[in-house]
Amino acid sequence: MAVAVITGAQPLQFLPNSTFVRSPCLFREPQRRSSFGLSVSRIRASFAVALDSEESAIQSAKNPRSELFSCPVCYEPLLRKGPTGFNLEAIYRSGFKCLKCSKTYTSKNTYLDLTITSGTKEYTEFIPSSTELFRSPLVSFLYERGWRQNFNSRGFPGLQEEFKMAQGYFKPAEDGVLLDVSCGSGLFSREFAKSGIYSKVIALDFSENMLRQCYNFVKSDDSILNSNFALVRADVSRLPFSSGSVDGVHAGAALHCWPSPSNAVAEINRILRSGGVFVGSTFLRAGSSVPTWLRPFQQGVPRSYNYLTAEEIEDLISSCAINLLDISSSLENLLLPLPSRRRRKPLERQKGFKRKRVPVSIAQMEVGNQDNYEIPENANEHCPGPQSESAGKSDSCAGCPNQQVCSTAPKGPDPDLVSIVERMATVKHKILVLSGKGGVGKSTVAAQLSFALAAMDFQVGLLDIDICGPSIPKMLGLEGQDIYRSGLGWSPVYTESNSGTIGVMSIGFMLPHPDEAVIWRGPRKTAMIKQFLKDVYWGELDFLIIDAPPGTSDEHITIVQLLQATGNDGAIIVTTPQQVSLIDVRKEVSFCNKVGVKVLGVVENMSGLYQPVSDFKFLRFTDSGEEKDVTQWAVEYLREKAPEMLSLIAFKEVFDSSGGGGAKMCIDMGIEFLGKVPMDPRLCKAAEEGRSFFDDAEFRPAAAALKVIIEKLLKSVGVDNEVK
Numbered sequence: 001m002a003v004a005v006i007t008g009a010q011p012l013q014f015l016p017n018s019t020f021v022r023s024p025c026l027f028r029e030p031q032r033r034s035s036f037g038l039s040v041s042r043i044r045a046s047f048a049v050a051l052d053s054e055e056s057a058i059q060s061a062k063n064p065r066s067e068l069f070s071c072p073v074c075y076e077p078l079l080r081k082g083p084t085g086f087n088l089e090a091i092y093r094s095g096f097k098c099l100k101c102s103k104t105y106t107s108k109n110t111y112l113d114l115t116i117t118s119g120t121k122e123y124t125e126f127i128p129s130s131t132e133l134f135r136s137p138l139v140s141f142l143y144e145r146g147w148r149q150n151f152n153s154r155g156f157p158g159l160q161e162e163f164k165m166a167q168g169y170f171k172p173a174e175d176g177v178l179l180d181v182s183c184g185s186g187l188f189s190r191e192f193a194k195s196g197i198y199s200k201v202i203a204l205d206f207s208e209n210m211l212r213q214c215y216n217f218v219k220s221d222d223s224i225l226n227s228n229f230a231l232v233r234a235d236v237s238r239l240p241f242s243s244g245s246v247d248g249v250h251a252g253a254a255l256h257c258w259p260s261p262s263n264a265v266a267e268i269n270r271i272l273r274s275g276g277v278f279v280g281s282t283f284l285r286a287g288s289s290v291p292t293w294l295r296p297f298q299q300g301v302p303r304s305y306n307y308l309t310a311e312e313i314e315d316l317i318s319s320c321a322i323n324l325l326d327i328s329s330s331l332e333n334l335l336l337p338l339p340s341r342r343r344r345k346p347l348e349r350q351k352g353f354k355r356k357r358v359p360v361s362i363a364q365m366e367v368g369n370q371d372n373y374e375i376p377e378n379a380n381e382h383c384p385g386p387q388s389e390s391a392g393k394s395d396s397c398a399g400c401p402n403q404q405v406c407s408t409a410p411k412g413p414d415p416d417l418v419s420i421v422e423r424m425a426t427v428k429h430k431i432l433v434l435s436g437k438g439g440v441g442k443s444t445v446a447a448q449l450s451f452a453l454a455a456m457d458f459q460v461g462l463l464d465i466d467i468c469g470p471s472i473p474k475m476l477g478l479e480g481q482d483i484y485r486s487g488l489g490w491s492p493v494y495t496e497s498n499s500g501t502i503g504v505m506s507i508g509f510m511l512p513h514p515d516e517a518v519i520w521r522g523p524r525k526t527a528m529i530k531q532f533l534k535d536v537y538w539g540e541l542d543f544l545i546i547d548a549p550p551g552t553s554d555e556h557i558t559i560v561q562l563l564q565a566t567g568n569d570g571a572i573i574v575t576t577p578q579q580v581s582l583i584d585v586r587k588e589v590s591f592c593n594k595v596g597v598k599v600l601g602v603v604e605n606m607s608g609l610y611q612p613v614s615d616f617k618f619l620r621f622t623d624s625g626e627e628k629d630v631t632q633w634a635v636e637y638l639r640e641k642a643p644e645m646l647s648l649i650a651f652k653e654v655f656d657s658s659g660g661g662g663a664k665m666c667i668d669m670g671i672e673f674l675g676k677v678p679m680d681p682r683l684c685k686a687a688e689e690g691r692s693f694f695d696d697a698e699f700r701p702a703a704a705a706l707k708v709i710i711e712k713l714l715k716s717v718g719v720d721n722e723v724k
Helices: 054-062 088-092 129-133 137-154 159-169 186-195 208-218 261-271 295-299 310-319 362-372 403-408 416-424 442-455 522-535 554-563 579-595 631-641 643-647 661-669 681-689 701-716
Strands: 002-007 079-081 095-097 177-180 200-205 229-233 246-251 272-280 334-338 427-435 460-464 484-486 489-491 502-506 541-547 570-575 599-612 619-621 627-629 649-652 673-679
Touching: 088 229, 137 186, 137 208, 159 186, 159 272, 177 186, 186 200, 186 208, 186 246, 200 208, 208 229, 246 261, 261 272, 261 310, 416 427, 416 522, 416 554, 427 442, 427 554, 427 579, 442 460, 442 502, 442 541, 442 570, 442 599, 442 681, 442 701, 489 522, 522 554, 554 579, 570 579, 579 599, 579 661, 599 661, 599 701, 631 643, 661 673, 673 681, 673 701, 681 701
Parallel strands: 002 272, 177 200, 177 246, 200 229, 246 272, 427 541, 427 570, 460 502, 460 541, 570 599, 599 673
Antiparallel strands: 002 334, 079 095, 484 489, 599 649, 619 627
């Protein structure tokens, strides 16, 4: 999680302003579907689900992470009953219940109480005086009306400047969920809500009266009342949110007020998504800039607050599995920007993806992906990558501005592999669809294979990694669809047909226009594929079909390397019968052998043309070479003279298969030949219309051939099932 801690002045430090110093640092972009039936909210819509029936309650229980609010006792997502929406009125008219511990939570007129002690009548416990002070009505009233504003006299830059600084750090959290846990959270949360930049803003405080003061301001401001804004009472050491569900956390002048800063920072770490941002500020205790003779006096002053030194804050952040990025300090401010909990060393700042559409333009994809793959924009053309053993040392590194950094940076396994393994753990079978040459119908085979498996009641996902030529959206009838993000990650686009549901992910959904060209070198393609694997939430899948581009290039190497740790069942290779195609298929088989991918079999596509005689168009050429359509005459003639011919299917070899075609090649190379699929115009039409070729009950040779191939494929991966 990227963290920026903006801190205020040291209350007992009597020194002139020190020089503003920033130490050099490295920064690397941090890591980041919903199962079938889970409703994922569109951007700026509510995560909460109104329970209208027992069935929906069961569904929510099966997919618990869809809810933003969680039980502070057991961290299980809460079920909600009441009006939908995330505004004040909708939330406070709703009831929440935890299915695991059966604890219920209700609103208190102005705020939602999600503390562990919510609903207790007899129980009381000791509250630190620093916390109890701000629960009093008088202090809460004064804090909103001048007390906090006067912090600028103690080194804080002033409310507006603090807000602007926080906004700058919160760029990666824009259009996401923002949680404000500041002391007097209403001051900043109202500004965040009015900015319209975030999909949801939650003001969280342990003080009931602080929340009431915030409501008194909000109720007269329609722009906030009608926005996705919530007031929640909770303990910062027991945050009532699902893990990884929040994009940004703001804690203005708060760290020193927390009874246990370590528990609070650990909780913030838990609820932030990978790549989320934490911005906090606090008063400091005596640090290294305080004279030695003054420190015993300062540290001996009795206090009820947890004033920390800059060094202690660094130590705390590191102990909570967060790497320190850099420190910039002066008397007025101490800035501690901190990267994600994944311990990685980047080369430049990650700008992040927005929640509205992920991503919405080629430019945004380039910004995010270059960091994700660790290839800086100013690197030389043949950069081996900062994690390579030859980084900064190879001939291609000569003259690169990053050469010294790369040569000295620590090397190690790609930390993204952990996230990829976690994502792929819910996928039973992963099958690559490859081809040595383009135009052989590889994507058609991948699409129709997905349709067939879905019709057999398998849970199927289809991943298109053909970055420069994505055709899967067209072949599944999903052109013009968008990708959305939930708290679980990127959500695939789903087909809705009689053949079953298929989750689909492709760069084609991200292009601003279908004619937009993707002009990327290898590292950017690699980064996009890695992002698909680690950020897309597929849920439970029986099969993930991966449609790769033709050849044996960057995309193939990347997908094989990234799936090594998760395991893949193997690859289907698609070819056509002629030698010019088979030459490249042999190279594809060789590639699979070298990288350790099992060849599940070869499919010979376009193996002759099958077409009913009644579908033919008959032409006659004149002496001048002009075409004349005589179809109507020919069909009437056949109907009169030989009607039985109209029920025949004509066959013609289109490609030269005199060399034995794919079957002969498989015998020579000792691999499985899955079968031949004839060229069928109706199969081409189904692909153009984005539908299943198997929906039509009419007998078709190509459909029968595909069914046989799929049955062989299922047996080869250990699944015995009959294709419908």
